[in-house]
Amino acid sequence: MQPLSPTDPDRIGPYRVFAELGRGAMGRVLLGAGPDGRLVAVKTIREWLVEDEEFLARFREEVRKSTQVSGLYTAAVIKARPHDPVPWLASEFLRGPTLDAAVKAGGPLPEESALRLAAGLAAALESIHAAGVIHRDLKPGNVILEANGPRVIDFGIARAAEGSDLTRTGALIGTPGFMSPEQTRSQPLTPASDVFSLGSVLVLACTGAGPFTGSSTLDTMNNVVRAEPDLDGVPVRVRSLVERCLAAEPADRPSPAELLALIGPLPPTSRPWPDPVAALEGEQRLAIARFLDEAEEEPTRVDFGGPTLVTDPNRPTWVQSPPPEPERTPPPPRPGPPSPPQPGPASPPRPPVSTPNPAAGAGSAGGSGDGSGAGIGAAFFVVALIIAALVWYENRGGGDDDEPSDREAYVEDCRDDGYSASDCETSWSNDPSFTWTGELHTEWDEETTPWEEETTDSGPSQSEVYIAECEADGYSQSECETSWYNDPSYTWTGQLYEGQSQYEVYVEECVADGYSEADCDASWYEDPSYTWTGVLH
Template sequence: MQPLSSTDPDRIGPYRVYAELGRGAMGRVLLGAGADGRLVAVKVVREWLVEDEEFLARFREEVRKSRQVSGLYTAAVVGAGPDAPVPWLASEYLRGPTLDEAVKAAGPLPEAAAIRLAAGLASALASIHAAGVIHRDLKPGNVILESSGPRVIDFGIARAAEGSDLTRTGALIGTPGFMSPEQTRSQPLTAASDVFSLGSVLVLACTGTGPFSGASTLDTMNNVVRAAPDLSGVPARVRALATRCLAPDPADRPTPAGLLDLIGPLAPSSRPWPEAIASLEDEQQRRIALLLDGVEEHPTRVDTGPTMVTDPHRPTWVRPPEPGPTATPPVRPTPRPTPPVRPAPDPNAQARMGAGAAIVLVCAVIAGLVWYADRDSEVEEPSSDYTDSETYEDTWTTSEPGEHEVYVQECMWDGYDEAECEVSWGSDPSYTWTGQLYGGGPSERDVYLDECAADGYSDEECESSWYADPSYTWTGELF
């Protein structure tokens, strides 16, 4: 969860937005709330797609089909603005980490939790397919582990199962490593493609890595098409399910209903996930509470209560106990030695000596009182200056993530591992993630433009075709 920038709007449609939950190549997902205070996840389309009429037509179709999907294991659509200046789609906000976040933070799922995950995903696909929709991007990042069970999100690249002229042959849409072989080849898809993706998700949930992971994206896609899945480390019961789902031939894969029959009935559980995953949901709840509880306050908080301040450059004052009342000791006459026999003293001289002694005694008492008064004043002064009138300011500051962090995050959200994203960052001259890895050598764009020019087209025609062609692969035809 990231704070919004100063350029972000306060509202999307009827929803006030508070933070960014995630982002991808097609759009951003923001945390919002309606007039009734209920939290929602608002997906906002990227600005550069607003002028793409074909994409907007697909988005309208997505909104129409997503409204028909219902069930306990999907996120219900609660509002949409497909014709707004910046199109958006709002669905209920689901509390919990994604499967990808959970495995990275808490480790692979035990067998019992993985079986419960398989049953939840099969139920979700049954609801999605019943609405005539193929998800096309079922992956760990699109599965939320709620306390009640798994939920499937993001129909961002879903299509109507009955087909549409909006889906172009040759377009490659999905996440490498979790696509079916027919999807990787850009062939027509059926609901069985989502079942293949479910099998790959189960393997990652149990091992921390996908069954077709390779050293690069191209290696991974090649493994999906040609290699047998790596099921080492998958518990026996889960391996039996994953093997059926990962059959190369779509006709050999079970339907979601058939998969539920293979799993059998499960006992209800109030805590379906390990404690380490439940703690991730608790942390998410804490962050949301902090965000929403302070949303109306000024970002600078001032504590006006009593404050203790220590100044290292000022001497420490130690206040002694308050002195109690002391009685002035009686003045006793000083015994005098017996004088020698002399003539009788002058009576006036004796009177003058007695008056002088009384004056000296009075001066001593006054000096003592003044000394105590000054000493008390010195002790009280620091307490008054440093306790009653000082306050401190605690200023919340936020820092925007740097270009490197944003690039690597967006790259990983698209399904690439961190090492690939780091290499791409160092090789990408634009420093902006566009859904394409850079890794040294000629880029896909360079290859595309060279092959296009070799077929006799001008540089301008080839450039325009590169940006319009979603497959990023030259096939001899301009887009």
């Protein structure tokens, strides 16, 4: 984990970013936090690839397919904007070291932990392949050892199994030493290629080195294609799995489901990894806490019914009072995921108090008891109040004709906070106060103001209730969070949600209304409600 450079943005979309989690040839992954404070991993592509139409098409395909990949052993995609000037994708942040870091710091995994790793990776590939995706870069650096099991990340060079190959002809994409022979030769791939990579990952987990490692990248790639794998030091039970995964012919390799059957049921445990892995996770938590503590607090915006002072030291401006409610027909309600809880209303800001002239206040500084210092302070306080009232009265009058309209000011403030123009326009249409408060309004509310709704409900959010009830029924936190993201009802029923994801429901309903799948896919990413209403965004 590395600090951000001065040239890095402090916000990507709605997410504040604090540190760099990792980087590769094609992109970076940053630690971020959403409006509700939950940590996320935000992936952006390299600047030099922004003009590469082939790569952008592949990234958009990755985003589309990643939203359909769900399971206990993959990172859930939370939000994505593949059409932004610098495309990005946000997924849940997974706590724990990579397999690569764990082996380097603590040595090879014991046999029991290696078998749990094999079962977790096989289950992950089963979910990935079921969504029609080939990962194409399964390696130790893309496996996170969470406290409750392994998780597979980074679909950065994944492509749809049934889609056209968007990679340039003859291009070699992957990690030498963990690629399959057919991938090394730039031949067409099948899901069996990921199974070969799984076998190589298991060898490194058990021995600290890959089965084909050579003295150079060219030697390693040549070994993948022509040499027998080096399995010295691999435990017997794991070796029987690895030998089948590393078969030269794709047809001879087992499927992920067959691998799970070969491994058989494993006893439950609260500590799947050795102590050095837990120690690395503790170090990661401390590093995250340090980055978050060093981050500056965001400006607080308050609304107490009158003119709103935006307490941003860089833009200390008074915002006009809300205009009278115009006659308009409210848009139909669009039920969607509940907004994260907002802070309650803060106390009204104090008017600025001018500093007395040093010469005039000399008697007060000397400690005389005649009260002249207090009188001067009171006079300056009254003057400050009068000035503040005059400024407010002038602004209330509407100002010059050249000043932006209320709508333009609202959208400008909203976009300054990192939201897109379309999101801000929608929020303006749904916001009865017509005053930007730092949070989007995704549905119309004609009876309450933004703060009234927050102050009447200070209890846990809907997601917290859902996950708490799910965990009380014996499921893990990651299982419950995945179920929450996919469950369109957002109500715990006693069973993990295994039906269609919101994305699938949205696109299916959109296509049923006569739109193309491509149009529906683009609308999904632009629609802040993630609920099909009959109109493309």
